[in-house]
Amino acid sequence: MTEPCTYVIFGATGNLSRVKLMPALYHLEAAGKLPAGTRILALGRRRWDREHCVEEVREWLKEKVRGSLDDAIFDRFARRVDYFQGDLKDPKMYTDLGRRLDDSSEFPPNIAYYMAISPSEFNGVVDRLGDARLFDEGPGWKRVVIEKPFGYDLESAQSLQRSIGRHLREDQIYRIDHYLGKGTVQNVLVFRFANTMMEPLWNRNYIDHIQITHSETLGVGSRAAFYDGTGAMRDMIQSHLLQLLTLVTMEPPVSMAAEDLRDEKVKVLKSVRPISPKAVHAHAFRAQYREGRIGNDRVAGYLQEENVPPDSVTETYAALKLYIDNWRWRDVPIYLRTGKRMARQQSLISICFRHPPQQFFRGTQVERIKQNWVLLGIQPCECLRMEMTVKEPGLEMRTRQTSLDASLRDEDGADTDAYEGLLLDVIDGDRSLFLRYDEVEQAWRVVDPILRSWSTNRDFIHTYQAGTWGPEESRRLFDTEEHHWRHSLDPD
Numbered sequence: 001m002t003e004p005c006t007y008v009i010f011g012a013t014g015n016l017s018r019v020k021l022m023p024a025l026y027h028l029e030a031a032g033k034l035p036a037g038t039r040i041l042a043l044g045r046r047r048w049d050r051e052h053c054v055e056e057v058r059e060w061l062k063e064k065v066r067g068s069l070d071d072a073i074f075d076r077f078a079r080r081v082d083y084f085q086g087d088l089k090d091p092k093m094y095t096d097l098g099r100r101l102d103d104s105s106e107f108p109p110n111i112a113y114y115m116a117i118s119p120s121e122f123n124g125v126v127d128r129l130g131d132a133r134l135f136d137e138g139p140g141w142k143r144v145v146i147e148k149p150f151g152y153d154l155e156s157a158q159s160l161q162r163s164i165g166r167h168l169r170e171d172q173i174y175r176i177d178h179y180l181g182k183g184t185v186q187n188v189l190v191f192r193f194a195n196t197m198m199e200p201l202w203n204r205n206y207i208d209h210i211q212i213t214h215s216e217t218l219g220v221g222s223r224a225a226f227y228d229g230t231g232a233m234r235d236m237i238q239s240h241l242l243q244l245l246t247l248v249t250m251e252p253p254v255s256m257a258a259e260d261l262r263d264e265k266v267k268v269l270k271s272v273r274p275i276s277p278k279a280v281h282a283h284a285f286r287a288q289y290r291e292g293r294i295g296n297d298r299v300a301g302y303l304q305e306e307n308v309p310p311d312s313v314t315e316t317y318a319a320l321k322l323y324i325d326n327w328r329w330r331d332v333p334i335y336l337r338t339g340k341r342m343a344r345q346q347s348l349i350s351i352c353f354r355h356p357p358q359q360f361f362r363g364t365q366v367e368r369i370k371q372n373w374v375l376l377g378i379q380p381c382e383c384l385r386m387e388m389t390v391k392e393p394g395l396e397m398r399t400r401q402t403s404l405d406a407s408l409r410d411e412d413g414a415d416t417d418a419y420e421g422l423l424l425d426v427i428d429g430d431r432s433l434f435l436r437y438d439e440v441e442q443a444w445r446v447v448d449p450i451l452r453s454w455s456t457n458r459d460f461i462h463t464y465q466a467g468t469w470g471p472e473e474s475r476r477l478f479d480t481e482e483h484h485w486r487h488s489l490d491p492d
Ligand code: BG6
Pocket: 216, 235, 236
């Protein structure tokens, strides 16, 4: 049985803690997965005491838990929660915190520090924790969970790594990318490596191109202070989408052990063809939403959102074309795309296969046979679909598309959130679904030339109406006229 630990949550009164961490910990409590004695120390600047904190958490959970809040489970959960008030910038806060944590009758000495704070604060907080000797191990392990983005670009990621590396060993650092905790994302590995059927086809000989799309209907909401300095390329592509890309394209690992898996992911990222400054226009596209409609509601444009500077050219939509220069993938275009305020909330990996080498059915009703697609739905529908061409019944030679459909979970069936598994992995010391530093560094190397070029070209950005699939001009990324964005699981 896993030993108990203390989760110290920095930024516990913030958005991530409200929306993801506390609900995930509550669901783990409900499922009986939290080791007995595990405690949660919420740390924030607000002048709350324990009782106040528990009441706040109760309100957050009411909105976020699946089903309704169960009083008995909440009471059990609340007994684990405590509050510590302090200013992250104040070195004395860390010595006080150390004293509080020292009482092992209250707090288990295995400690996971969760950085649910702004990325610009990671460095300082880790430094002060280190200076106050709060990472000293024995008794108990000490681990740090760091949210994305790890750094702001290649250089800042390197400097953050150097700085936290002074206090922490790599095996104490858990760089989280919650996408890796999603069920279907892990299913990509199962689909590829537990079935012999696909592997022989999974290469440039049979695959025409790959698309990875994450679209959201939500806008930037109240997060402009973070988002305006970040943009879609850093927020989604550098992290989540490149991670999906590695799982879809990596070689079979030696084993599913954390280091073996991560070795293969790094190899893919290293093989991504670098984008030269001159090629940025052909490989990357950015845009920003203007006002429009989501369902029946009129929604504001990005520039009208709270805290967005009126002349901002931050992208809320980004698309990118990559090539992986290795034997398996050379010259297969891989299109990544993400956007806020788009037509639909969806994450989808679409693999398009090549045309058959000969068009056998010329001179019949079958003009041109459609390409096969394999679709891996990540959310909201968790599914796996293979599209094929079949003959329609009847005397004439007509064909239609049909699909072999493995629904893993339908739209409203979600019964765990990515954070639940990942929070448990931290307690268990399983780092396979967390990012190793070299992965993060390589991912920055992929997007850095684009970010640099965009930061110097600040006069113009394409716009798209909220509630649509983004500007038509993004088609300029396509290798051939025949390519088009695959928007959904429905037949093309
Ligand atoms: C976060 C991004 O990492 O992922 C958000 O910062 C984005 O901007 C979110 O909305 C998407 O995650 P999910 O799990 O809702 O698809």
